[in-house]
Amino acid sequence: MTASRYALIGHPVAHSLSPRIHAAFARQAGIDMRYDAIDAEDFDAALAAFDGAGANVTLPHKQRAAAACSTLGDRARRAGVVNTLVRGDGGWHGDNTDGLGLVRDLTGRQRLDLRKRRTLLLGAGGGARGVAPALLDAGIGDLFVVNRTPERADALADALGEPMRVHPRYLDDLKGLGEFDLIVNATSATRNGSFPGLPMSLAGPRTAAVDLSYGEAAVGFLAWARAAGARDMVDGLGMLVEQAAESFALWHGVRPDTDAIHAELRAREDALVSAD
Incomplete structure (x- = not known):
């Protein structure tokens, strides 16, 4: 297991802002971590090959992620879907921060x-x-x-x-x-x-x-x-940033401030709209 490695698993994920968000959180918290976007149609195979300490899960794999977990938090149990994985001694623990x-x-x-x-x-x-x-x-x-x-x-x-x-x-x-x-x-x-x-x-x-x-x-x-x-x-941009902060807190025990990265990404999105 690579303790500093995290990822987003979904299909497709090339458009995702999650790597950028978690990189900003890591800088803010002074944590050395790697966060990749893994495009996978086969969720089980991607998870089996992943050696990191935690992951986010996006469409279309959130229900499959719940089934792959050894334990589920209350939020994931009620929702029946998982967007955050935390590796434990007995396997994956699933939660939902959406x-x-x-x-x-x-x-x-x-x-x-x-x-x-x-x-x-x-x-x-x-x-x-x-x-x-x-x-x-x-x-x-x-x-x-x-x-x-x-x-x-x-x-x-x-x-x-x-x-x-x-x-x-x-x-x-x-x-x-x-x-x-x-x-x-x-x-x-x-x-x-x-x-x-x-x-x-x-x-x-x-x-x-x-x-x-x-x-x-x-x-x-x-x-x-x-x-x-x-x-x-x-x-959903604000939700994306806030759910990422909750995932980060589950992995690292500290919840980052979200205002700066949200403002940066909002300016980026507004600029893209203006360019269109």
């Missing part, structure tokens, strides 16, 4: 009060599973889970175990659901340039629209939210 990262960004940096917000979660895959428990813990009101595949929406609602607050719905139901205070896009459709049309009735002047993606992948959803009259439009 939800905590999202809530920290929304309530801290974005200064949003999530309490009692009627919430729509678009998607029921690894991203949605990672954030749903934390949103419930943050005090949102009813949570409506909508997915292209009805069975996955039902499965996520069942896993969350709060039938009085969590309601699975299907794409055809969207036009009749009314307005939401918080809409979270956790689908991967925009990564493929195929963002589905959404009824304008879902958003209004009180709505905060949040995309878990950042950069070009978030453009379609946030453009829809703006056109629908949402009050706040938030991409």
